[in-house]
Amino acid sequence: MTQELNDGLPAREAALTLIDAALSRRGGLDEAASANGFRFLEPRERAFARALAMAVLRHLGPIDRALAARLQKAPPDRVMHLLRLGAAQAFHLEVPAFAAVATSVELAGANKASRPFKGLVNAVLRGLLRDAPTPDSLGDDPTLLAPPWLYSRWVAAFGEATAREIAGQIALEPATDLSLKPNADAAALAEALEGEVLPGGTLRLRRKGDVAAWPGFEDGSWWVQDAAAAVPARLLDVKTGEAVLDLCAAPGGKTLQLAAAGADVVALDRSAARLKRLEENLVRTGLSAQVVVADGAAWDDARTFDAILLDAPCSATGTFRRHPDVLWAARPGDVASLANVQARILDSAAGRLKPGARLVYCVCSLEPEEGEAQVEAFLARRPDMELDPIQPGEAGAPEASLTARGTLRLLPHQLDGGQDGFFAARFRKAR
Numbered sequence: 001m002t003q004e005l006n007d008g009l010p011a012r013e014a015a016l017t018l019i020d021a022a023l024s025r026r027g028g029l030d031e032a033a034s035a036n037g038f039r040f041l042e043p044r045e046r047a048f049a050r051a052l053a054m055a056v057l058r059h060l061g062p063i064d065r066a067l068a069a070r071l072q073k074a075p076p077d078r079v080m081h082l083l084r085l086g087a088a089q090a091f092h093l094e095v096p097a098f099a100a101v102a103t104s105v106e107l108a109g110a111n112k113a114s115r116p117f118k119g120l121v122n123a124v125l126r127g128l129l130r131d132a133p134t135p136d137s138l139g140d141d142p143t144l145l146a147p148p149w150l151y152s153r154w155v156a157a158f159g160e161a162t163a164r165e166i167a168g169q170i171a172l173e174p175a176t177d178l179s180l181k182p183n184a185d186a187a188a189l190a191e192a193l194e195g196e197v198l199p200g201g202t203l204r205l206r207r208k209g210d211v212a213a214w215p216g217f218e219d220g221s222w223w224v225q226d227a228a229a230a231v232p233a234r235l236l237d238v239k240t241g242e243a244v245l246d247l248c249a250a251p252g253g254k255t256l257q258l259a260a261a262g263a264d265v266v267a268l269d270r271s272a273a274r275l276k277r278l279e280e281n282l283v284r285t286g287l288s289a290q291v292v293v294a295d296g297a298a299w300d301d302a303r304t305f306d307a308i309l310l311d312a313p314c315s316a317t318g319t320f321r322r323h324p325d326v327l328w329a330a331r332p333g334d335v336a337s338l339a340n341v342q343a344r345i346l347d348s349a350a351g352r353l354k355p356g357a358r359l360v361y362c363v364c365s366l367e368p369e370e371g372e373a374q375v376e377a378f379l380a381r382r383p384d385m386e387l388d389p390i391q392p393g394e395a396g397a398p399e400a401s402l403t404a405r406g407t408l409r410l411l412p413h414q415l416d417g418g419q420d421g422f423f424a425a426r427f428r429k430a431r
């Protein structure tokens with residue numbers, strides 16, 4: 001083993017931890033990435049470990065299928081992750097085949113649980129690289145990129161052709177999107193950051209790296225927010241001085257939009273830890289909001305509002321471009337139980353609106369139970385609420401995302417370069 005390959009071993013070992021955490025529990029990847037063992041790696045190693053784990057998770061379906069064809073029975077988890085890591089490096093990260101194999105074999109030998117499988121790791125990876133030398137020959141077919149149960153749901157909801165388009169986005173690395181403060185010079189920032197201004201005003205960049213070092217970060221001219229995630233707050237069209245409640249606010253991308261538009265914002269969330277990030281974002285951007293830690297369904301406060309944004313907790317299946325782990329950690333029962341939570345918070349939101357006030361409900365989910373079905377059930381429960389149809393081209397949303405009902409079903413492939421999957425609907429309370 002050369003020194004150069006040895007240098008990459010801590011990052012690869014850390015990647016194994018990330019993969020294991022991502023596949024074993026919801027939120028596991030983020031948890032593992034903020035654990036001390038990971039944070040104390042050199043920044044370069046940390047970035048490499050993350051890139052390795054992402055490459056595995058973005059291509060997990062096809063990689064696992066190719067490996068399964070070479071394994072008589074499933075090996076222990078660590079061995080399976082090592083095989084996945086070897087395959088992802090060789091097929092998707094331009095790591096030379098010999099290095100992908102040698103480092104996986106070395107790491108197999110470094111641990112008691114995987115040591116007996118050193119020979120298997122070597123043989124399986126060598127065979128795979130010999131017989132399937134390109135990602136295409138590995139079978140990087142969109143229909144394999146999502147877990148089968150989720151893919152079947154997307155076929156049922158959107159049809160086979162659209163489900164393929166959606167799933168095809170799983171393998172692609174997303175751009176970085178920025179939301180700009182209204183007084184920021186979009187053209188100057190676009191030039192400085194080599195970005196493109198999208199309809200609606202999001203600045204899309206291809207650059208990677210430490211965003212805190214980019215022009216405009218320190219002076220709070222922008223914050224990172226996916227193009228689709230920026231749409232719902234625009235739909236509220238808030239005015240200076242309006243009383244606005246952001247009912248599931250943290251880490252605060254949408255609160256910043258509402259505050260930047262001049263509204264008097266209450267930013268509520270159940271998670272104090274996530275609200276800390278929201279407060280840091282407010283300080284950096286020089287914006288203000290009243291921050292409240294509470295359960296949005298049971299907040300003991302009698303105030304009513306001109307507008308409410310409810311970006312509800314959800315299965316987050318639409319965020320797979322940056323969080324491919326959500327696809328593999330989600331369980332079929334999650335959608336129904338989250339839909340119940342959403343309904344409770346929606347009802348609470350309706351009770352906090354002034355007569356004639358607006359409510360925007362959104363979720364970063366691709367699942368109809370959390371979107372279209374949630375809207376119909378809410379309207380049936382609340383005769384005092386009516387749908388306020390969204391107009392074509394409103395808020396910078398691609399026209400293809402507008403449904404016949406006047407809600408938005410933003411799908412990942414509907415924007416050149418991709419976007420998160422989101423659902424949004426706007427309601428108005430009777431006067």
Ligand SMILES: C[S@@+](CC[C@H](N)C(=O)[O-])C[C@H]1O[C@@H](n2cnc3c(N)ncnc32)[C@H](O)[C@@H]1O
Nearest residue numbers: 248249250251252253254270271295296311313
């Ligand atoms: C999709 S995220 C919100 C993202 C945020 N709107 C933004 O743009 O940055 C959902 C949030 O709902 C919060 N949450 C979950 N259950 C809640 C509840 N019952 N009441 C209030 N917040 C809740 C979570 O802590 C999480 O921060």
